[in-house]
Amino acid sequence: MNAGHWEHYSHPADMGIRGFGATREEAFAQAALAMTAIVVDLEKVQASKAVQIVCEDDDDEMLFWYWLSAVLFEMGLRNMVFSRFEIQAFKGGLKATAWGEPVDVDKHQPAVEVKAATFADLKVTRDGAGMWMAQCVVDV
Amino acid sequence: MYAEKLKRKSVCRWIIEPFGAMRVPINVFADETLVKDMDEQVYRQAANVAALPGVVKASCAMPDAHWGYGFPIGGVAGFDPNEGGVISAGGVGFDIACGVRALTTGVSCDDIERCKESLASLLSKRIPAGVGSRGKLELSPSEMDDMLSGGAEWAVSRGYGSQADLARIEERGKMAGAEPRFVSEHAKQRQKDQVGTLGSGNHYLEVQRVSALYDEGIAKAFDLALNDIVVSIHCGSRGLGHQVATDFLPRMVKAARSEGIELPEKELACAPIRSDLGKRYYSAMNAGINCAVANRQVLTHLVRQVFADLLPKAELKVIYDVSHNTCKVEEHTVDGKAVKLYVHRKGATRAFGPGHPALPADLQKTGQPVLIGGTMGTASYILAGTEKGMDLSFGSCCHGAGRAMSRKQAAKRWHGNDIVRHLSQKGIVIKGTSLRGVAEEAPGAYKDVTVVVDATEKAGLARKVARLEPLICVKG
Secondary structure (H helix, E strand, O other), X not given: OOOOEEEEXXXXXXXXXXXXXXXXXXXXXXXXXXXXXXXXXXXHOOOOEEEEEEEEOOOHHXXXXXXXXXXXXXXXXXXXXXXXXXXXXXXXXXXXXXXXXXXXXXXXXOOXXXXXXXXXXXXXXXXXXXXXXXXXXXXX | OOHHHOEEEEOOEEEEOOOOOOOOOEEEEOOHHHHHHOOHHHHHHHHHXXXXXXXXXXXXXXXXXXXXXXXEEEEEEEEOHHHOOEEEHHHHOOOOOOEEEEEEOOOOHHHHHHHHHHHHHXXXXXXXXXXXXXXXXXXXXXXXXXXXXXXHHHHHHOOOOOHHHHOOEHHHHOOXXXXXXXXXXXXXHHHOOOOOOOOOOOOEEEEEEEEEEOOHHHHHHOOOOOOOEEEEEEEOOHHHHHHHHHHHHHHHHHHHHHOOOOOOOXXXXXXXOOOHHHHHHHHHHHHHHHHHHHHHHHHHHHHHHHHHHHOOOOOOEEEEEEEOEEEEEEEEEEOOEEEEEEEEEEXXXXXXXXXXXXXXXXXXXXXXXXXXXXXXXOOEEEEEEOHXXXXXXXXXXXXXXXXXXXXXXXXXXXXXXXXXXXXXXXOOEEEOOOHHHHHHOOHHHEOOHHHHHHHHHHOOOEEEEEEEEXXXXXXX
């Protein structure tokens, strides 16, 4: 099975993000990397500070959306960018650690803020080979 | 499926009669080329809006309409609370009251040319812009609530601007229905150091030259003459608005489900206007509008300080301040009767015609100034609202050029450096923190704003007053 990875896809107004993984949690973590990569080049971000995130919902798609929204909230509140995510599932939710550092404009050269994760194109699926995919459009 | 049902009603107005679940027709305002290029998804989304409970008259698509989430960007619709009408967080969008404010300056092109580079540098130094920027104000919890209740009026009371500014803002800069208690702590936390920041993406601050006048009478009333220098500020409600939308969307998805409202897209999330959730959202969204106008008011103050330092004779006066992503309670005529409607404008500008009671006395004859932001390389326009627009589109018109290409495509096609160089050859100074950000906002990634504005005028939604060309652009 392929290792987890992420991609961006075109949307007329904004940007689509998509994460793939061997588990649902890996796909969610990869999609969060895709979202952060809209803001900043991930290689420029040192994973030096950890932030804990907990989200709950019984529905995979809604849980994914809450997850991305929580990541955006932490970025906005703490003025941070992240470059690594680890997620553990529990019944009805997830517990995660996001690693990153405070925004340094000279170092990170951030391009654009992500305002919000939207419900547009929101999908969480698993293919025949067992690979998970999580995607949605984000508003920038 | 939808495009083939378009019937031309006039040179720039097309209609799709109701079919399927639609309760009202779709009104599309566009010329032949814009209609041909309009994504089928715009019509599909406008049709979904036309199927929502309590929708009246028509679901409208402005000339710059493009595929959005739930409502199309450039979508306008009015809902009657007496007919079971709904209010939709998706119909307002994430950047609540994102909008444009324009200021006259009283200085000449020569004045600007003499200090263009230093003015551009000082503006970009003093105006917090881009990701990670913070404002100079840090609001305590009680100040936050005062700001959310008071809007631009709060900012003026704290010394950021004057009473005269307020007369030139929709609702005098303060939405009466705002209730900070319905804004989450998360939203307030995100905003605590964000007042007086520009944001990023398509947000900007421009110094512009009036390069053409189309209606000298109205231009004079707006205090605009050829070659005058104008400052335009495009930004919104920052983290607070984004969080309010994020907080209410999932609750509205659930509310719609329990009310039996079918949502072809989750982003159409809505609740009956008269429900508890509908009322809470309306109050929180109004607080979001106040946040956006307070933000533009503080930014205006920062711009005035920069001009005072470099061009002491400058006097910056507000022409007008418009908000694009809103739901406002307004009286409109439906079937010959005056009805209070909840008018959603998502990526559309209010454009009230002459004589409207919401306009200040000195704009009664001209109609409302309508500020249309272009791209950094092209032009912006100032229009005036019309009586005809009141009837056709709930007094609304376009809001900008509208994207023609995604950010991903634009970043692939252009390099930020090339764009900065190309624009500098045209005499435009660009200041931005990110070259990729500049590339994503390349002028070529947008529709031609002139075509959009011409179609708006031909449709009768607003009349052209002045064209503005950028000299300095500070990118968010």
